[in-house]
Amino acid sequence: MRLHLHHKHPRNTGALMAAALMLMVVSGIFISSWVTLMSTRAAQVSYLEEISRRRVGLESSRLLGWQCLSDQGFLRNGTLPAGQNTLLGSSIGGFNTANGWTNLNAYTSTSTAGGMSTVFPFNHTGLRPGASYLTVEQLVRPSSGTAGNIDDYNAWQFLKTMPPVLSGDVFCIYRKPDGVVTELDVYRSTGSGNAGHHANWTVEGRTVVRHPPSFFVSSTPSPLQLPFRTKSLYIQSHAAAEPPNIPYPVYGTDRNGGPLMPSNLPVVPSTTGPIGGSTNSMHQGYLKVVRNNDNPDNSLWHFQDRESTAGRTPTVTIDVAGVFNSATEAYWIAEQKTPTYTPPGWPSGYDDKLRVLFIKLDSQHLKNMRIYGVVDQIIFVGQSNATAFSNAAAMKPVIITIMPSGSKGRWVRDIRFERENNRRHVLAFQDDNGRPVEFSWVNNPISGTEFRWRCVLVNEYQSVMFNMPSTLTQSIRWIGGVMTNWAVKRRAAGGTNPSRLLFTGDSDPAVPAATNSGPAFATFLPRDAWLESYFLPVAPP
Amino acid sequence: MILRPHIARARRAAYTLIEVLAAGAIISVGTTAMVTLSATLMLQEELSTRVAVTRSYQENMVRLWQLGLSSVQVTAVMPSQAQNAVLQQAIFGNPALVESGTTTLNGVVMETATCTAVVNLSQNPASETAGASFTLTAVRPRLTTTLRPPPP
Numbered sequence: 227m228r229l230h231l232h233h234k235h236p237r238n239t240g241a242l243m244a245a246a247l248m249l250m251v252v253s254g255i256f257i258s259s260w261v262t263l264m265s266t267r268a269a270q271v272s273y274l275e276e277i278s279r280r281r282v283g284l285e286s287s288r289l290l291g292w293q294c295l296s297d298q299g300f301l302r303n304g305t306l307p308a309g310q311n312t313l314l315g316s317s318i319g320g321f322n323t324a325n326g327w328t329n330l331n332a333y334t335s336t337s338t339a340g341g342m343s344t345v346f347p348f349n350h351t352g353l354r355p356g357a358s359y360l361t362v363e364q365l366v367r368p369s370s371g372t373a374g375n376i377d378d379y380n381a382w383q384f385l386k387t388m389p390p391v392l393s394g395d396v397f398c399i400y401r402k403p404d405g406v407v408t409e410l411d412v413y414r415s416t417g418s419g420n421a422g423h424h425a426n427w428t429v430e431g432r433t434v435v436r437h438p439p440s441f442f443v444s445s446t447p448s449p450l451q452l453p454f455r456t457k458s459l460y461i462q463s464h465a466a467a468e469p470p471n472i473p474y475p476v477y478g479t480d481r482n483g484g485p486l487m488p489s490n491l492p493v494v495p496s497t498t499g500p501i502g503g504s505t506n507s508m509h510q511g512y513l514k515v516v517r518n519n520d521n522p523d524n525s526l527w528h529f530q531d532r533e534s535t536a537g538r539t540p541t542v543t544i545d546v547a548g549v550f551n552s553a554t555e556a557y558w559i560a561e562q563k564t565p566t567y568t569p570p571g572w573p574s575g576y577d578d579k580l581r582v583l584f585i586k587l588d589s590q591h592l593k594n595m596r597i598y599g600v601v602d603q604i605i606f607v608g609q610s611n612a613t614a615f616s617n618a619a620a621m622k623p624v625i626i627t628i629m630p631s632g633s634k635g636r637w638v639r640d641i642r643f644e645r646e647n648n649r650r651h652v653l654a655f656q657d658d659n660g661r662p663v664e665f666s667w668v669n670n671p672i673s674g675t676e677f678r679w680r681c682v683l684v685n686e687y688q689s690v691m692f693n694m695p696s697t698l699t700q701s702i703r704w705i706g707g708v709m710t711n712w713a714v715k716r717r718a719a720g721g722t723n724p725s726r727l728l729f730t731g732d733s734d735p736a737v738p739a740a741t742n743s744g745p746a747f748a749t750f751l752p753r754d755a756w757l758e759s760y761f762l763p764v765a766p767p
Numbered sequence: 768m769i770l771r772p773h774i775a776r777a778r779r780a781a782y783t784l785i786e787v788l789a790a791g792a793i794i795s796v797g798t799t800a801m802v803t804l805s806a807t808l809m810l811q812e813e814l815s816t817r818v819a820v821t822r823s824y825q826e827n828m829v830r831l832w833q834l835g836l837s838s839v840q841v842t843a844v845m846p847s848q849a850q851n852a853v854l855q856q857a858i859f860g861n862p863a864l865v866e867s868g869t870t871t872l873n874g875v876v877m878e879t880a881t882c883t884a885v886v887n888l889s890q891n892p893a894s895e896t897a898g899a900s901f902t903l904t905a906v907r908p909r910l911t912t913t914l915r916p917p918p919p
Contacts, residue, residue: 257801264808271815275901278826285833286906293908294875312873318904464914495914509910 276375279317283376286319288761291365294321295383299363300497300508300755302521304330317374321365321381332385332755333499333523335359336746354756356393358386359748367764378764386758389751391682391707396431396731397456400498400513400711402440403687406660410440411689411713413452420570422718423691427727428481429456430734431707435488436462436496436511438474440711449475455724457481461488462511464495496756499524513711515752516627516656516686524752526625526654526684530594538744539624542593545631547581547600556589559601569603569640570664576602585626587649588618595626599636604628605668608647608679615672618649619680619737622744625652634659637688645669646678648737650706650747654684660712666693667702678703678737682751685710692727694720701726705734709752810890814898817886820857822901825884828864829905832880835912838864859885859897869909877906 290312298304308326313319336359365381367373390398402410415424433456435441441450449472452459459478478486495509499521515524522528533539542555551558565572565580572580583601586592588609597604609615630637637657641664655663667677677700683690689712694702698721708714708729716727732747733739782790824845831841841864848854848861862884870879882905886898 257804261804261808264812267815268811271818274819274822278822278901279903282826282829282833282903282905285830289833289907290872290875290877293877293910294873296908296910297875310873312875314870314872314877314906315904319906464911495910509914 280375280377283317283319283374284379286314287321287367287373287376287379288381288759290314290319291321291381291383291761292757292759294365295363295385295759296495296509296757299330299361299383299385299757300332300499302331302500302523311368311372313368313372315374316372317376319376320368320373322368324364324366327363330361330363330385331523332361333387333521333753335361335385335387336749337361354386354388354393356388358388358393359753360387361385378766380762380764382760382762384758384760385755387753387755389748390434390754391709391751392732392748394431394731395434395460396707396729397429397433397454398707398709399433399435399440400709401437401511402711403512406687407443408660409443409446410711411715412454412710413441413450415453415718418718420693420717420719423715424718424722425452425454425715426722426724427454427692427716427729428724429454430728430730432456432458432460433478434460434462435476438463438476440511441476442474449477451485452476452478455479455481455483456486459486459488462493462496464493494756494758496754498752498754513684513686513709515709516629516654516684524755526627526652526752527596529750530596530625530627533594533625539622540593542595544583544595544597545600554591556586556592557595558584560584565603567603567605567640567642567666567668587647587651588614588621590621592624592649594624597626597628597638599629599631599638601638603640603642604638605642605644606647608643608645609649609672610645612672615646615648615678616738616740618647619740620743621649623650623652623742623747623750625654625750627654627656629656630658630661637661638663640664641666643667643677643679646672648678648680650680650682650732650742650750652682652684652750654686655688655690656686657688660687660689662689662691664691664693664717667695667700671700675700676703676736677701678705680705680732680737682706682732683708683710684752685712685714687712689713689715692716692720694726701728703728703730703734703736705730705737706732813890814886814888817857817888818899820853821862821884821886824854824858825862825882825901825903828862829880829882829903832864832866832882833905833907835907838866838880856892857887859887859895870906876909878909878912879904879906881905 294312298306305328306323306326308323310323310326312321338357338359363383363385365383367376367378399410399412413425416422438461456478461476477488480486497508498513498515499518500508501512501514501518502520515526517527518525530541534541547559549559549561560582561579562582563579580603581601582603582605583597584605584607586607609618628638671677677695679702720726828841828845831844832838836844846854848858862882864880864882866878866880868879869876881902883900883902885900887895888898889896
């Protein structure tokens with residue numbers, strides 16, 4: 227018994243001690259873990275400010291690069307030296323121009339995404355549907371010693387251009403000219419007969435509105451429904467937070483006559499190029515492409531010069547209205563005391579004879595033309611049979627510009643389209659007073675009842691009035707698209723059936739899909755340009 | 768003769784008063800240290816949370832402004848401090864987003880803004896005590912603002 231008790235007591239004491247020690251060890255581990263966790267949390271929080279600053283700085287760098295390329299990437303002969311830093315401040319943001327660029331002319335690019343050696347991970351199509359020409363520039367982070375605590379990055383800047391009418395933007399409405407107080411009218415119904423006009427037609431493609439405020443004056447209904455029917459409506463709005471107070475609400479009409487909501491996705495600013503004044507104005511939705519000395523790379527007038535200089539197509543200037551005829555020209559001028567096609571209002575406002583310019587569109591002698599308001603009427607003579615019509619699609623495109631004689635001088639008031647035309651050409655009007663020009667179709671279609679007229683219409687501040695054929699069963703198919711910054715309307719005398727006047731793209735299957743000879747048609751057309759920026763982190767070395 | 772071993776065992780099994788007091792003192796010191804450490808860590812954790820909340824709020828204000836909102840719109844979009852006890856507890860006063868005009872760098876015009884926020888140190892919900900102040904400086908493109916149509 228004694229031995230038993232003697233041995234039992236120390237064993238209990240040892241077990242208790244061991245338990246106490248274990249408890250202390252566990253407690254120690256727990257407390258150490260807690261302290262470590264709290265220390266880590268404290269360390270993490272102590273870095274939060276630095277992390278916030280770095281993240282904001284990186285975003286500031288991205289936005290700085292975007293603004294720089296938006297401002298300077300679309301200037302003519304833009305140059306930024308290699309390795310130049312633009313720095314907001316250490317750890318605040320900045321960029322370096324990497325290899326820089328010299329004489330950058332984005333509007334003359336003919337590179338496509340398919341020609342790039344590496345496109346991954348960049349988007350082939352990008353922000354807009356269809357193919358586009360592009361120029362790629364790169365911005366990088368300045369050296370870490372200069373940039374401060376900003377993550378390393380590569381900012382790839384894709385400067386893209388494309389004629390909108392070739393990308394499905396069949397009816398493009400730009401910002402109205404500055405200083406004009408009346409509305410850009412593509413929606414009102416006014417009067418009746420030959421004096422009245424309305425906006426009932428159908429756009430077989432996208433209608434693009436660059437500047438909704440141009441539609442609005444005090445009498446404009448809000449929301450405004452554009453009455454012409456269209457496949458889709460795209461509004462380039464940059465409002466920061468629209469609903470519930472949309473400042474200039476616009477919606478369209480679908481092809482069944484029902485209301486059509488505009489696509490309301492965020493959009494990237496686009497531009498037809500510098501137009502004089504500050505660089506900011508070039509993104510404001512203006513159309514200045516007929517004769518723009520500030521951006522010859524996107525000016526029809528200068529395209530004519532380019533073609534002439536290259537020896538491809540000379541340019542003819544019509545600034546004298548004498549009777550003219552030549553076997554080596556595609557045009558002739560006649561003076562008619564009794565007009566073949568009586569213009570509206572004749573003879574009021576005219577001289578005693580009508581000066582008429584005839585242009586034969588499928589002539590091999592047809593050149594680029596600059597026509598001033600020395601003539602009263604232009605008759606575009608189309609093709610006379612189906613074979614000629616088919617062959618015309620393969621002919622070289624031409625550019626025809628029409629302007630008044632001097633500032634607010636005489637202007638071409640009447641345009642007649644005879645039969646049908648399949649030769650690609652650009653018909654560009656530029657006026658300084660918004661005066662009307664009447665479009666009418668004469669003679670008969672080659673076959674059927676539809677006048678197919680292949681032409682891209684560019685209209686700067688001229689009121690274009692479409693007159694329907696007098697035969698009610700005949701209709702008009704304008705193939706190529708419209709770019710306008712002023713009124714395009716349809717005379718009320720032709721009724722209101724929207725299917726009598728169709729606007730379609732150049733790829734319309736209603737005409738043969740032959741490719742034209744000479745340079746690509748896209749090089750004869752004004753382009754829109756926009757920036758797509760891809761901002762990517764660089765993996766640490 | 769029979770008791771001796773018992774007495775001897777009893778003496779060996781007991782602790783002296785000194786031993787007990789020493790042990791008690793050690794345990795007291797340890798416990799006190801642990802409680803103090805706990806209190807400090809809990810306070811630190813509380814402050815860490817407040818700093819994290821304040822800085823996150825501040826950064827989000829800046830990012831919204833960089834996305835194109837005005838300072839008034841940013842204030843309207845951010846959660847209201849008056850209706851959020853966590854924000855009220857964490858932030859001293861109202862974080863200020865100040866649009867400070869434009870800056871031009873190599874011909875590039877950018878809009879600038881600063882956002883300052885101060886952490887609240889007070890442990891009394893009824894009052895606020897200013898803690899660490901931190902200012903973020905940010906820029907955004909001028910172009911986006913100029914493209915927005917003014918209201919009719």
